[in-house]
Amino acid sequence: xxxxxxxxxxxxxxxxxxxxxxxxxxxxxxxxxxxxxxxxxxxxxxxxxxxxxxxxxxxxxxxxxxxxxxxxxxxxxxxxxxxxxxxxxxxxxxxxxxxxxxxxxxxxxxxxxxxxxxxxxxxxxxxxxxxxxxxxxxxxxxxxxxxxxxxxxxxxxxxxxxxxxxxxxxxxxxxxxxxxxxxxxxxxxxxxxxxxxxxxxxxxxxxxxxxxxxxxxxxxxxxxxxxxxxxxxxxxxxxxxxxxxxxxxxxxxxxxxxxxxxxxxxxxxxxxxxxxxxxxxxxxxxxxxxxxxxxxxxxxxxxxxxxxxxxxxxxxxxxxxxxxxxxxxxxxxxxxxxxxxxxxxxxxxxxxxxxxxxxxx
Amino acid sequence: xxxxxxxxxxxxxxxxxxxxxxxxxxxxxxxxxxxxxxxxxxxxxxxxxxxxxxxxxxxxxxxxxxxxxxxxxxxxxxxxxxxxxxxxxxxxxxxxxxxxxxxxxxxxxxxxxxxxxxxxxxxxxxxxxxxxxxxxxxxxxxxxxxxxxxxxxxxxxxxxxxxxxxxxxxxxxxxxxxxxxxxxxxxxxxxxxxxxxxxxxxxxxxxxxxxxxxxxxxxxxxxxxxxxxxxxxxxxxxxxxxxxxxxxxxxxxxxxxxxxxxxxxxxxxxxxxxxxxxxxxxxxxxxxxxxxxxxxxxxxxxxxxxxxxxxxxxxxxxxxxxxxxxxxxxxxxxxxxxxxxxxxxxxxxxxxxxxxxxxxxxxxxxxxxxxxxxxxxxxxxxxxxxxxxxxxxxxxxxxxxxxxxxxxxxxxxxxxxxxxxxxxxxxxxxxxxxxxxxxxxxxxxxxxxxxxxxxxxxxxxxxxxxxxxxxxxxxxxxxxxxxxxxxxxxxxxxxxxxxxxxxxxxxxxxxxxxxxxxxxxxxxxxxxxxxxxxxxxxxxxxxxxxxxxxxxxxxxxxxxx
Numbered sequence: 027x028x029x030x031x032x033x034x035x036x037x038x039x040x041x042x043x044x045x046x047x048x049x050x051x052x053x054x055x056x057x058x059x060x061x062x063x064x065x066x067x068x069x070x071x072x073x074x075x076x077x078x079x080x081x082x083x084x085x086x087x088x089x090x091x092x093x094x095x096x097x098x099x100x101x102x103x104x105x106x107x108x109x110x111x112x113x114x115x116x117x118x119x120x121x122x123x124x125x126x127x128x129x130x131x132x133x134x135x136x137x138x139x140x141x142x143x144x145x146x147x148x149x150x151x152x153x154x155x156x157x158x159x160x161x162x163x164x165x166x167x168x169x170x171x172x173x174x175x176x177x178x179x180x181x182x183x184x185x186x187x188x189x190x191x192x193x194x195x196x197x198x199x200x201x202x203x204x205x206x207x208x209x210x211x212x213x214x215x216x217x218x219x220x221x222x223x224x225x226x227x228x229x230x231x232x233x234x235x236x237x238x239x240x241x242x243x244x245x246x247x248x249x250x251x252x253x254x255x256x257x258x259x260x261x262x263x264x265x266x267x268x269x270x271x272x273x274x275x276x277x278x279x280x281x282x283x284x285x286x287x288x289x290x291x292x293x294x295x296x297x298x299x300x301x302x303x304x305x306x307x308x309x310x311x312x313x314x315x316x317x318x319x320x321x322x323x324x325x326x327x328x329x330x331x332x333x334x335x336x337x338x339x340x341x342x343x344x345x346x347x348x349x350x351x352x353x354x355x356x357x358x359x360x361x362x363x364x365x366x367x368x369x370x371x372x373x374x375x376x377x378x379x380x381x382x383x384x385x386x387x
Numbered sequence: 388x389x390x391x392x393x394x395x396x397x398x399x400x401x402x403x404x405x406x407x408x409x410x411x412x413x414x415x416x417x418x419x420x421x422x423x424x425x426x427x428x429x430x431x432x433x434x435x436x437x438x439x440x441x442x443x444x445x446x447x448x449x450x451x452x453x454x455x456x457x458x459x460x461x462x463x464x465x466x467x468x469x470x471x472x473x474x475x476x477x478x479x480x481x482x483x484x485x486x487x488x489x490x491x492x493x494x495x496x497x498x499x500x501x502x503x504x505x506x507x508x509x510x511x512x513x514x515x516x517x518x519x520x521x522x523x524x525x526x527x528x529x530x531x532x533x534x535x536x537x538x539x540x541x542x543x544x545x546x547x548x549x550x551x552x553x554x555x556x557x558x559x560x561x562x563x564x565x566x567x568x569x570x571x572x573x574x575x576x577x578x579x580x581x582x583x584x585x586x587x588x589x590x591x592x593x594x595x596x597x598x599x600x601x602x603x604x605x606x607x608x609x610x611x612x613x614x615x616x617x618x619x620x621x622x623x624x625x626x627x628x629x630x631x632x633x634x635x636x637x638x639x640x641x642x643x644x645x646x647x648x649x650x651x652x653x654x655x656x657x658x659x660x661x662x663x664x665x666x667x668x669x670x671x672x673x674x675x676x677x678x679x680x681x682x683x684x685x686x687x688x689x690x691x692x693x694x695x696x697x698x699x700x701x702x703x704x705x706x707x708x709x710x711x712x713x714x715x716x717x718x719x720x721x722x723x724x725x726x727x728x729x730x731x732x733x734x735x736x737x738x739x740x741x742x743x744x745x746x747x748x749x750x751x752x753x754x755x756x757x758x759x760x761x762x763x764x765x766x767x768x769x770x771x772x773x774x775x776x777x778x779x780x781x782x783x784x785x786x787x788x789x790x791x792x793x794x795x796x797x798x799x800x801x802x803x804x805x806x807x808x809x810x811x812x813x814x815x816x817x818x819x820x821x822x823x824x825x826x827x828x829x830x831x832x833x834x835x836x837x838x839x840x841x842x843x844x845x846x847x848x849x850x851x852x853x854x855x856x857x858x859x860x861x862x863x864x865x866x867x868x869x870x871x872x873x874x875x876x877x878x879x880x881x882x883x884x885x886x887x888x889x890x891x892x893x894x895x896x897x898x899x900x901x902x903x904x905x906x907x908x909x910x911x912x913x914x915x916x917x918x919x920x921x922x923x924x925x926x927x928x929x930x931x932x933x934x935x936x937x938x939x940x941x942x943x944x945x946x947x948x
Binding site: 101120121124125126166168169171172198199200201 | 767769779780781783785786787789790792793794795800802803806807809810
């Protein structure tokens with residue numbers, strides 16, 4: 027059908043974080059890679075040492091710091107930058123992008139559009155028009171139509187050590203999925219496909235909320251039963267929220283949903299987990315955040331999910347409880363007690379939290 | 388009764404963009420009709436083979452087709468169906484059975500012959516027949532009678548019928564990107580996609596195309612329209628091809644799509660109603676049928692594949708009426724469909740006589756129609772400039788061809804094109820909402836209905852519609868206040884370029900309300916909204932009010948109630 031004999035254009039990777047570096051290396055086993063590094067100093071360092079963040083670069087990875095050069099020499103590009111700088115990155119690229127480009131991003135999280143002078147905290151409600159996934163940002167800011175998303179339980183450290191792992195490529199375009207698979211797959215790395223890109227993106231963002239809760243349970247000293255409870259209830263809540271935000275439930279049951287959720291809840295070093303853990307130990311959120319260099323993505327996700335759910339008259343129990351712990355001085359123990367006492371105890375009923383309870387926290 | 392004043396139309400007499408009929412693409416198509424249809428048949432068969440590659444699959448598909456066709460003949464027969472319909476399908480069935488019973492090989496390719504027979508039959512059935520002589524005649528008749536009716540009605544003297552003082556242009560307001568459309572029709576191929584509210588749309592849009600000086604378009608018109616003889620006459624001569632929505636079988640759909648693709652590819656300007664049927668609910672179409680839209684995408688790809696550059700422009704058009712003749716039946720259908728899953732047959736109660744009577748009333752009472760021409764789009768849904776260049780949201784020029792490129796060459800990728808059709812469809816829907824031109828009558832209907840339904844927050848729409856009409860009334864002051872508020876919001880939306888409104892919406896609020904009320908569904912037996920002698924707003928037909936109110940749904944205005 028399409029693309030039997032591929033021409034050998036290099037593949038672009040944008041974003042020099044851990045995950046970006048790992049993806050560049052994965053791609054390099056199939057094709058030459060242009061690896062964009064914005065910061066001049068780190069660019070020079072990487073050129074000199076061929077190492078980035080402790081990961082050795084594959085021989086076929088060529089660091090560049092000219093965005094125009096990269097975009098005009100590649101027709102497949104993987105943007106992997108934090109969600110907060112994603113929009114401005116796409117805007118920078120947009121003048122050079124053309125309809126033949128294929129973008130497969132690997133960024134988890136949401137882009138939030140706020141009115142002037144408004145902050146995430148001061149905004150009362152958020153509609154879905156203000157909460158955008160990365161693929162929607164690409165659509166809004168550029169002419170690129172063929173967009174894909176890379177998501178899954180992908181801890182960079184393990185991937186760098188070539189431990190077995192898997193990921194999902196989601197796109198409305200089969201062509202994008204084929205290309206992504208062909209470029210990433212190897213004997214240690216399985217690639218699954220999914221056509222619900224919005225669902226996959228939402229799952230990738232929402233799981234951070236549950237990661238905070240996992241930290242909390244661990245901070246209270248609870249064990250595996252509690253974690254099993256949390257993961258299953260957390261998955262249900264993600265599906266529920268996902269439906270509110272426009273994803274289909276199937277995406278949440280796959281590698282990018284449950285798979286990523288379990289990994290995140292078990293990874294004790296993540297910032298989200300740490301926030302939850304220290305809150306449970308009685309520390310204040312402001313103190314915890316002060317110690318951290320970067321904001322834990324999950325804290326913002328909790329705000330976004332709560333305000334967006336409210337806009338659509340949905341009631342996600344776990345998210346709302348965590349929100350109260352983070353910002354309204356409920357203690358972790360109280361939140362847990364509330365959830366344990368809650369009268370809603372269907373196991374699986376995705377339409378659940380909406381109608382039945384009027385009990386306020 | 389006071390007539391609604393529109394800002395005076397510019398009243399331009401548009402010159403035809405192509406001088407003589409023989410230059411029209413649709414004419415050239417009709418001249419080569421036989422060769423064209425052979426092309427359609429050949430390509431359709433090729434497509435069907437791609438979809439059903441194995442012999443067994445093909446035979447199964449043919450069996451399904453026969454079954455459905457015989458079912459249709461039994462259950463849902465129309466006047467215009469060919470006389471030999473049942474004989475033909477009986478013959479196909481017998482032949483199919485003989486394949487099954489006879490030896491597997493040796494019989495040759497009987498199923499191929501059958502497929503050819505079926506597809507040819509469909510192709511000739513779909514094909515329009517553009518004849519310059521009857522086109523001219525039809526145009527003359529339309530103009531003659533419309534103008535006469537108009538004058539007789541306006542001047543209210545019988546003698547005036549023979550004068551031609553007023554023209555249709557006083558009555559039907561064409562606004563929007565008209566110049567752009569005319570310009571781009573000379574540079575590329577236009578695919579016009581109007582909203583569909585009334586059977587009158589087909590005639591109206593035909594007149595609009597002619598009066599804009601554009602050559603005749605090929606039309607995808609519902610076969611049910613050909614049931615009504617007066618329409619049938621016009622449509623046949625205006626280059627319409629027939630779309631039979633009862634036939635959902637694969638060979639038919641493929642033939643229909645190929646027909647459309649090839650005529651667009653050959654440069655014939657085309658028109659179809661992408662909503663499929665008339666909007667039952669009165670809502671602006673939210674979901675379009677992707678089948679025919681995808682033919683525009685496919686045609687563009689084929690053009691690029693042959694290394695040509697001729698561009699296809701998709702033009703959304705919104706038709707606005709104060710009054711939709713079929714509204715009571717349409718909304719009834721809609722409610723039944725939503726209320727319970729049920730098969731609804733197309734019924735067209737309005738025969739030629741009723742239509743003529745309607746047209747007379749229409750001119751007599753002065754109900755305006757507005758036709759809003761939206762911006763031209765490329766087949767992906769990007770807006771284009773006056774030169775036909777596609778632009779992105781930031782004004783950068785895009786090469787549309789590159790959407791079809793993989794690995795630096797144009798390739799066929801049906802799945803990708805299906806997504807493009809979906810993107811195009813979304814864009815058309817959003818353009819509909821932007822160029823939608825709100826009349827005072829729409830706003831009156833909307834405000835009254837929303838006030839009432841918000842009084843019963845616990846009832847669903849069906850429960851609400853069962854409330855006796857006598858229980859519904861609104862004191863004038865309450866109504867006026869709400870009307871003012873929503874009108875303000877509409878002004879705001881207009882500033883944000885999210886909607887448009889007729890100029891008569893502005894001005895003294897009492898006057899606007901009065902005009903609005905007088906015009907909502909002006910000719911219905913039971914008026915959807917009126918004022919009683921105590922100056923309260925009341926209704927005689929809440930369902931029809933619901934229908935007209937729906938015109939303003941989709942702008943998130945409900946939250947102000």
